[in-house]
Amino acid sequence: MSQAVTPRRAAAALVTAALLVPLAACGNGDRKKDEGAGKSAGSAKTELTVLAASSLTDVFKKAGAVYEKEHQGTKVNFSFAGSQELAAQVKQGAPADALVTADTKTMDGLKADAGTPTVIARNRLVIATGEGNPKKITGLKDLADSKLKVVLAASEVPVGRYGKQVLDAQKIKVKPVSQEPNVRAVLSKVELGEADAGLVYRTDAATAPKKVDAVDIPDAQNAVASYPAATLKTSKNAAAAAAFVKWLSTPEAQMILQGAGFQKP
Numbered sequence: 001m002s003q004a005v006t007p008r009r010a011a012a013a014l015v016t017a018a019l020l021v022p023l024a025a026c027g028n029g030d031r032k033k034d035e036g037a038g039k040s041a042g043s044a045k046t047e048l049t050v051l052a053a054s055s056l057t058d059v060f061k062k063a064g065a066v067y068e069k070e071h072q073g074t075k076v077n078f079s080f081a082g083s084q085e086l087a088a089q090v091k092q093g094a095p096a097d098a099l100v101t102a103d104t105k106t107m108d109g110l111k112a113d114a115g116t117p118t119v120i121a122r123n124r125l126v127i128a129t130g131e132g133n134p135k136k137i138t139g140l141k142d143l144a145d146s147k148l149k150v151v152l153a154a155s156e157v158p159v160g161r162y163g164k165q166v167l168d169a170q171k172i173k174v175k176p177v178s179q180e181p182n183v184r185a186v187l188s189k190v191e192l193g194e195a196d197a198g199l200v201y202r203t204d205a206a207t208a209p210k211k212v213d214a215v216d217i218p219d220a221q222n223a224v225a226s227y228p229a230a231t232l233k234t235s236k237n238a239a240a241a242a243a244f245v246k247w248l249s250t251p252e253a254q255m256i257l258q259g260a261g262f263q264k265p
Contacts, residue, residue, distance in 0.1 A: 046240045047075045049095065051086040053102035053158070053227065054182040055123065055201050059260040060100075063253055067244065074240055082157045082182035090114070090232060097241035100229040100248075102183075102201075103158035107228040117228035120248040121262040123201045124222050125162055127215040128190045135196045137215055140167065143174045143197060151195035153186050154179040162223040163199040170221055187212065201225065203261040227262075 052060050057080045064076040079086075083101035090099060090113050099114055101107045107117050129137050135148060143150050152174065153160030160179065167174055177195060180186045187204050189195040191211045205214035229248050231241040247253055249265070258264065 045073055045075045046237050047077060048097045048237055048240055048244055049077050049079060050098045050100065050244065051079050051081070051089060051094075051096050052100045053083045053086070054080045054184045055102055055159070055204055056080065056100060056227070057184065058207050059203070059257055059262065062260075063248075063256045066252070066256065067247060071243070074244070076244065080184075082153075084156045084158075085181065093234065095234070095236075096232055097235040097237050098229065098231050098245050100227055101158070102225055102227055103161070104226050104228055105161075106158065107230060110230075113234070114230040114232055115242075117230040118245065118249060119226050119265045120229045120253075121227045121257045121265055123203055123225040123227070123262055124219075125159070125166060125199050125217055125225075126202045126205050127217065128187055128198050128200045128205045128212045129196065129215060130190060130193060131211055131213060133213045133215065137197055139215065140170050140172055140217060140221060143167070143199075144172050146175070149177045149194070149196045150174050151178050151180060151186050151189040151198040152176040153183055153199070154181060157182055158225060159183040159186070159199065159201060162225055165223050166199075166217065166221055206261045224263075226265075 060078055064078060067076055068074060079096070083103060083106040086099060086101065087106050087110055090096065090110055099107070099110070100120065102123070107114065127137055127140070127143070129135060137143070142148070152163050155161055155164055178189065180189065183200050183204050186198040187200050187208065190198045191208055202214065205212055229245045231238065231245055235241045254264070
């Protein structure tokens with residue numbers, strides 16, 4: 001026998017239902033909020049900006065990919081330019097986390113802005129010529145030939161300073177057709193046939209084997225370029241920046257650098 005629904009019982013049922021609806025909605029909302037927070041936390045990444053000498057362009061792109069794979073919570077963004085340009089950016093307060101220059105002189109001028117630097121690699125100069133060395137250049141002395149179109153980096157650029165050093169030591173006077181802002185610009189001039197020869201790092205010439213030839217310079221006449229790396233004091237990711245700089249000296253990173261033609265620190 002069914003029980004009759006009294007007005008009192010009907011009212012109680014309505015009150016209970018009214019109370020349960022907001023509770024259910026609240027529960028669903030909290031659950032979605034928690035799920036969203038978890039998703040956000042899981043996808044969050046630390047982004048590093050590393051200012052690096054232009055001669056590191058190819059090898060650092062490779063090294064950065066390896067580093068990100070091993071440190072999946074970190075994204076490394078590189079900004080490549082001549083070391084003197086990078087130093088100017090740091091002094092102007094450009095937002096960045098670490099710096100790698102192609103000489104110690106530039107880094108030494110940033111003691112107020114950077115941490116203690118560590119040399120991660122070394123390099124040497126070569127004479128870049130057109131493919132097949134059409135002008136038959138054999139050494140530094142040939143660069144003094146006024147018939148040759150020689151391009152050098154500007155003297156304030158590390159590779160330009162190294163170039164001046166080796167030419168002055170051999171008492172060789174060269175009148176360049178242009179002075180470029182970084183080593184990659186020098187290489188580009190030779191690649192495009194706009195210059196017969198240019199002084200670049202050995203590693204830069206190696207990036208364009210089908211377009212340029214590299215004429216070795218004897219060690220006794222050459223200069224050694226050092227690459228110091230340091231964190232920047234304005235970094236908002238100091239710990240992550242320090243970890244990346246430290247990693248550059250690990251066997252894995254050194255294998256990548258040396259595989260690209262860089263020498264041991």
